[in-house]
Amino acid sequence: MNQTTPLAERIRPETLNDLIGQEHLTGKGSILRNAIESGRIPSMILWGPPGVGKTTIANIIAHNLQVPYFQLSAISSGVKEIREIIEAATQKSGAVLFIDEIHRFNKGQQDALLGAVEKGIITLIGATTENPSFEVNSALLSRCQVYVLKALNETDLIKLLAQTIAKDSIIAQYNIVLKETEALIRISGGDARKLLNLLELVSETINNSNKKTGVENSITDLAVMDIAQNKIALYDKQGEQHYDIISAFIKSMRGSDPNGAMYWLARMIEGGEDVKFIARRMLIFASEDIGNANPNALLLANNTFDAVSKIGYPESRIILAQCVTYMASSPKSNAAVVAITEAQKAVQQFGDQPVPLHIRNAPTKLMKDLNYGKNYQYSHLGEGNFINQEYLPAPLIGTRFYTPGNNARENELRNFLKDKWKDKYNY
Numbered sequence: 001m002n003q004t005t006p007l008a009e010r011i012r013p014e015t016l017n018d019l020i021g022q023e024h025l026t027g028k029g030s031i032l033r034n035a036i037e038s039g040r041i042p043s044m045i046l047w048g049p050p051g052v053g054k055t056t057i058a059n060i061i062a063h064n065l066q067v068p069y070f071q072l073s074a075i076s077s078g079v080k081e082i083r084e085i086i087e088a089a090t091q092k093s094g095a096v097l098f099i100d101e102i103h104r105f106n107k108g109q110q111d112a113l114l115g116a117v118e119k120g121i122i123t124l125i126g127a128t129t130e131n132p133s134f135e136v137n138s139a140l141l142s143r144c145q146v147y148v149l150k151a152l153n154e155t156d157l158i159k160l161l162a163q164t165i166a167k168d169s170i171i172a173q174y175n176i177v178l179k180e181t182e183a184l185i186r187i188s189g190g191d192a193r194k195l196l197n198l199l200e201l202v203s204e205t206i207n208n209s210n211k212k213t214g215v216e217n218s219i220t221d222l223a224v225m226d227i228a229q230n231k232i233a234l235y236d237k238q239g240e241q242h243y244d245i246i247s248a249f250i251k252s253m254r255g256s257d258p259n260g261a262m263y264w265l266a267r268m269i270e271g272g273e274d275v276k277f278i279a280r281r282m283l284i285f286a287s288e289d290i291g292n293a294n295p296n297a298l299l300l301a302n303n304t305f306d307a308v309s310k311i312g313y314p315e316s317r318i319i320l321a322q323c324v325t326y327m328a329s330s331p332k333s334n335a336a337v338v339a340i341t342e343a344q345k346a347v348q349q350f351g352d353q354p355v356p357l358h359i360r361n362a363p364t365k366l367m368k369d370l371n372y373g374k375n376y377q378y379s380h381l382g383e384g385n386f387i388n389q390e391y392l393p394a395p396l397i398g399t400r401f402y403t404p405g406n407n408a409r410e411n412e413l414r415n416f417l418k419d420k421w422k423d424k425y426n427y
Helices: 031-038 054-065 077-090 107-119 156-166 182-188 193-211 221-231 241-254 258-270 275-293 296-309 315-327 337-351 365-367 408-420
Strands: 044-047 069-071 095-100 120-128 147-150 174-179 217-219
Touching: 044 054, 054 069, 054 095, 054 120, 054 174, 069 077, 077 095, 077 107, 077 120, 107 120, 107 174, 147 315, 156 174, 156 182, 156 193, 174 193, 182 193, 193 217, 193 221, 217 221, 241 258, 241 275, 241 315, 258 275, 258 315, 275 315, 275 337, 275 408, 296 315
Parallel strands: 044 120, 044 147, 069 095, 095 120, 174 217
Antiparallel strands: none
16 A cells, blocks of 8 residues: 555454444454354344444455455445346355445345355345445345444544554654644544545645654644645535534525525535435424425425435436425524424423324223213214314313414414314414
8 A cells, every 4th residue: 555545444344353433343252253264254234323334344344254255335226236246246156245334225126136045156245324124125134144333433533543643654754742632533433434535635634734754743633633624625514513503504594595405405416415414414404494385395305305316316306306395495483393392391391181082093892881972973974064162171171382474374274273262262
């Protein structure tokens, strides 16, 4: 390796003893360590946040087993590449296949792995940041062990920094002194790969600015923040910027500014944000911030989620953009979220109130004898399909949870409710 090789790759561990974190899987006596040391590993799914060691564990397994090792990225590979590797593995009497971001494979691509995994032609190691119960086909999942990797804690990350500075020959040339670590850890968001990339950038920048050999190059929080803000795109799918940008995105749509919302959407797309995460947040937004002011927003958001789940990038950016402009340009109402919040407060305050007898279900004779359903009036028999009767338990009679918003659509709903409940609720 040379100076063009990224730091994270230069110092990637080759043995379990060098791996930092994941002791519950790779520590002495652990299930995965025992399997690796015995040379009999199952096909597996490694599930955990970015930069916690999924790829490293796959490499360690391949190094220890000394068998043919193939690696694919689900972002850029398909059925053709899978079949080529299965053919090569068949000729070599077995191989390890590592698939990064396996959750991005569609059903057909995942199904192409089934036969080879079941017959033992390949030992599959899939890495995913998404819950495999939802993102990996049940047939493939049933043939794999799922190992959950934990986020690296602050102690792990500081140990990684110290170990890297001590062991990497290129970083060692910079005479780095690590005085503060908070900014490095916060900006990297617990992702070891991003932490090492940031360490490398900061070390090189500080060393170049000093332009003196042998000078102590101190890494401080202030220096890290200054370099990060000027030289790297501050978008991190797991760190603080992730939450700041999705917050800006939502607030721009809530504020009916499609231009602001479009900019923050572009930031997320350029940062490689999961397309389904963006669509999921718009689906929530459609009810939380638009609601019955424009019920079509929820339909469009749901269709958007379905469409981008099928298509993915780069085409999904167009679908997302259409949905974002519609959401931002729609009338707004938070009446639904206010209503359910107030109703939940009532449940917490008054406890589990009994259902009034007249609206209870009465499928048996005993229940009917106990007056379940007695005096219930079928609403469709009333004028305008309405009969004035009570639906709330006694302590809450007359309580209004839903207040329609002040917009054209909900003013129609307000007038409807005012007409029906004029003697009961103050609409």
